Amino acid sequence: MSSRREFAMHDHSSSDRSRSGGEQPALTIRGASVTLQVAHLADADLARIEAELAAKVSQAAGLFRDAAIVIDLQEVQHLDLDLRSLARLFRTQGLIPVGVRNGSAAHHAAAQAAGLALLQGGRRVERAPAPAPPETPPPAPAPAAPPPAAPRSRLVTQPVRSGQRAFNAAGDLIVVASVNTGAEVLAAGNVHVYGPLRGRAMAGVNGDTQARILTTCMQAELVAIAGVYRSIESDLPDEVREKPAQVFLEGDRLFIEPLAAAEEPQRKKP
Amino acid sequence: MAKTIVVTSGKGGVGKTTTSASFAAGLALRGHKTAVIDFDIGLRNLDLILGCERRVVYDFVNVINGEAKLNQALIKDKRLENLYILPASQTRDKDALTLDGVSKVLHDLQHEFECEYIVCDSPAGIEKGALMALYFADEAIVVTNPEVSSVRDSDRILGILAAKSRRAVEELEPVKEHLLVARYDSRRVAIGEMLSLEDIRGILGIPILGVIPESPGVLQASNIGTPIILDDENPAAQAYSDMVDRFLGEELPLRFLEPEKRGLLKRLFGS
Numbered sequence: 001m002s003s004r005r006e007f008a009m010h011d012h013s014s015s016d017r018s019r020s021g022g023e024q025p026a027l028t029i030r031g032a033s034v035t036l037q038v039a040h041l042a043d044a045d046l047a048r049i050e051a052e053l054a055a056k057v058s059q060a061a062g063l064f065r066d067a068a069i070v071i072d073l074q075e076v077q078h079l080d081l082d083l084r085s086l087a088r089l090f091r092t093q094g095l096i097p098v099g100v101r102n103g104s105a106a107h108h109a110a111a112q113a114a115g116l117a118l119l120q121g122g123r124r125v126e127r128a129p130a131p132a133p134p135e136t137p138p139p140a141p142a143p144a145a146p147p148p149a150a151p152r153s154r155l156v157t158q159p160v161r162s163g164q165r166a167f168n169a170a171g172d173l174i175v176v177a178s179v180n181t182g183a184e185v186l187a188a189g190n191v192h193v194y195g196p197l198r199g200r201a202m203a204g205v206n207g208d209t210q211a212r213i214l215t216t217c218m219q220a221e222l223v224a225i226a227g228v229y230r231s232i233e234s235d236l237p238d239e240v241r242e243k244p245a246q247v248f249l250e251g252d253r254l255f256i257e258p259l260a261a262a263e264e265p266q267r268k269k270p
Numbered sequence: 271m272a273k274t275i276v277v278t279s280g281k282g283g284v285g286k287t288t289t290s291a292s293f294a295a296g297l298a299l300r301g302h303k304t305a306v307i308d309f310d311i312g313l314r315n316l317d318l319i320l321g322c323e324r325r326v327v328y329d330f331v332n333v334i335n336g337e338a339k340l341n342q343a344l345i346k347d348k349r350l351e352n353l354y355i356l357p358a359s360q361t362r363d364k365d366a367l368t369l370d371g372v373s374k375v376l377h378d379l380q381h382e383f384e385c386e387y388i389v390c391d392s393p394a395g396i397e398k399g400a401l402m403a404l405y406f407a408d409e410a411i412v413v414t415n416p417e418v419s420s421v422r423d424s425d426r427i428l429g430i431l432a433a434k435s436r437r438a439v440e441e442l443e444p445v446k447e448h449l450l451v452a453r454y455d456s457r458r459v460a461i462g463e464m465l466s467l468e469d470i471r472g473i474l475g476i477p478i479l480g481v482i483p484e485s486p487g488v489l490q491a492s493n494i495g496t497p498i499i500l501d502d503e504n505p506a507a508q509a510y511s512d513m514v515d516r517f518l519g520e521e522l523p524l525r526f527l528e529p530e531k532r533g534l535l536k537r538l539f540g541s
Contacts, residue, residue: 024370159475161429162422180425180473196472 035167035186035205036098037064039090040072044079050089057093060231063222069095070119073103083110151189160185160199169206181221190214201247202229209249214259218245223256225249230256272380274388276407278431280423282394284415285452288488290391291319292499292507293411296514298353299499302386305344305379308358309403310393311366317357320347321495331359334371340378349500354383364399372402396430405436409446411479415453416464421473424449428474448479450513455484457529467527480513482506483526 041049057064069090073081083100090097099117100107108118151171160166162182166173173187176194183199185191190212191203197215204211204226213223218240222231228249235241236256244259277290287310294306308316311331317323322345328338333356340356347353356375359366379385392403404410410431414424431445432438438445451470458464471478485506491498499510505526512522 024368158432159428161432162425164429164433178473178475181422182426183429198473 038070044081068098071100084114213247223247276390276404278392279413280427291497292510294389295497298350303352304387305354305385306389307356314358314360326357329359331366367402447476452482482509
């Protein structure tokens, strides 16, 4: 896999809200956090990238159409890369490349010449090896490595309505209201929805494969964990549809299972 | 302290203008001085429904641009002495609206004209006109029809109210939300062709201010330029009256939720 869906957060603290004489300013600049997709390149071969990107886009055209995307060059730092052609290739697929990060100095110069922004962050430290997929159902999501600071969960008490997005980049997201069709809930950690989950839910958006989506009423349009997603076009099986359910990742497969207390979950393909 | 109420929906054609006209007329009928503003710049309709289209000289945009005074543009209703209409401009577009301009008009309606209620009839969509109409709202009446796309768009507009209204931006007490289900056809709901009230409530999760039954009289009333609420016999008019009373604090049960039982005489002689 040469590109992987990931979400990054950009934070700007500068803000300019000065007003003069009570007149409405023509322009205000405020810092905002924006969720972007990040494509991690593992190879500089444009033909390969193009083929794999086209395959991904065709799987979920709605998800990628006109989406802004950042290209992460960490793994191809030592390779030659034609950034102008690379950017064109993304645009051909209907994506909008907005910047690059973690490239070499030469990459960055070429990116700027190609009109792309240079972004910071997202430098991956060597991750602890993912735990081997257990034969038996995992007793509990065992944290691979204890985080340095306790992740902060975020609580949402109002309905997340169509067109709205609730995001926690630092930990779990807990919604104690409905998530309606056309809404998105995202978290670096788990996503809990105590109410109907009718919109899109994405857990582990920074790559945590242990993250889960839990809801008391599963009606989601799309679920994703650590970038592995499934759009739910046809009806869900009876045992999870409009019932308490959880979504988790094993290897590359997403499982949607009933959330039945004290019952051994059965392996079933969603 | 005047209350500013936006009538909004997201989707077009669900009954915003009909509701604005009847709601404002109902408030005026109960003795409250009420102004109703058409925010649908470029697609002016409210004046037609209230039957004052031939009396429009100056409009909302003229007032905002300083080309006319508010009292020149404000039309006093001929039937109801407490009702005033501020028509939209038919020749401009939504960009003619500015927050400062709208704010000043609302301020003057409250302080110079001593209006108790200001009803803002929003255009469809979630663009500038709709944002201007909802920005200053204290309360919102979200009009929806019992069908999926209308409910989805109402959900969207509720999200915008919670994020982009003045009360949200200034972190004041949130806009008070009311749901009005219009064009409710109890017969089609009963056979499952339309969403039920429970379905709608389940998705939107806000209190229901009223349910207006589908009625041919509504179209006739707008053709002759009379707000439907003034037609005492019509079920939609009675439902609008109930809605106004509920808005003013009365507790009334919802009516017209079940298909009408056809009586023996009606069955014998047809209708």
